[in-house]
Amino acid sequence: MTATAPEDLTTAIPTPGRYTTVAIVLHAVLAIGLMYQLGLGVWMDSVPKTPPGLRAGWFNWHKSIGMVLGLLIVLRVLWRLTHASPPLPDTTPRWQIQAARLNHATLYACMVVMPLSGFLGSSFTKYPIKFFDLALPRLWEASAELKTLFGTIHTGASYVFMAAIAVHILAAVWHGVRRDGVVSRMLPQRTRAPIEADTH
Ligand code: HEM
Numbered sequence: 001m002t003a004t005a006p007e008d009l010t011t012a013i014p015t016p017g018r019y020t021t022v023a024i025v026l027h028a029v030l031a032i033g034l035m036y037q038l039g040l041g042v043w044m045d046s047v048p049k050t051p052p053g054l055r056a057g058w059f060n061w062h063k064s065i066g067m068v069l070g071l072l073i074v075l076r077v078l079w080r081l082t083h084a085s086p087p088l089p090d091t092t093p094r095w096q097i098q099a100a101r102l103n104h105a106t107l108y109a110c111m112v113v114m115p116l117s118g119f120l121g122s123s124f125t126k127y128p129i130k131f132f133d134l135a136l137p138r139l140w141e142a143s144a145e146l147k148t149l150f151g152t153i154h155t156g157a158s159y160v161f162m163a164a165i166a167v168h169i170l171a172a173v174w175h176g177v178r179r180d181g182v183v184s185r186m187l188p189q190r191t192r193a194p195i196e197a198d199t200h
Pocket residue numbers: 034037038039040041042045059062063064065066067069070114115116117118119120121122129150151152154155158
């Protein structure tokens with residue numbers, strides 16, 4: 001029987017690359033924000049029109065949060081375009097790599113389409129879009145046809161988005177149960193102080 005040196009043990013554990021801290025923070029903030037926003041969008045349709053202002057207040061909140069999320073999504077897309085995601089472990093089957101690519105591409109597409117279609121749809125109504133209390137300048141004339149078009153895109157994309165998120169979370173849970181290191185790539189790393197650095 002041959003003894004295994006400590007170095008061999010560390011190299012034997014697959015250490016797939018990790019996402020950057022910026023990517024991890026943006027992923028977490030947007031995951032929570034977008035799931036809230038999807039729930040809010042579905043729920044707010046049931047808010048009654050009386051007392052006056054109640055429904056409009058929730059719609060305004062949805063639009064304002066949506067614009068904040070839209071700005072964070074711009075940052076995330078820019079970060080992603082300039083920082084490649086770490087490759088999956090070598091042992092990952094090809095179909096899983098392709099499924100992950102398709103799922104992530106769908107999620108990114110929905111992240112762009114949702115705030116954009118929401119904003120454009122609202123910009124074609126006769127009411128000004130308010131960013132919290134600030135009324136934004138009107139960009140163009142109201143148009144019932146374009147409002148309906150972008151509204152339909154907004155609703156249609158929200159179904160695709162919800163389905164893609166469900167698949168994504170199920171995949172994350174599956175990887176988490178298997179403890180194959182995929183989930184920890186997207187979680188903050190637990191830092192351990194190196195023993196040599198302990199000078200006290
Ligand atoms: C950031 C991403 C966003 C997500 C995930 C999101 C999600 C949703 C969802 C799920 C609905 C309900 C769809 C339905 O049942 O018809 C909805 C409706 C709506 N959203 Fe958004 N939304 C986002 C951004 C925005 C923005 C930025 C605006 C406007 C500035 C906006 C304006 C609206 C309006 C006016 C509705 C009511 C239905 C309609 O007239 O189309 N949304 N949203």
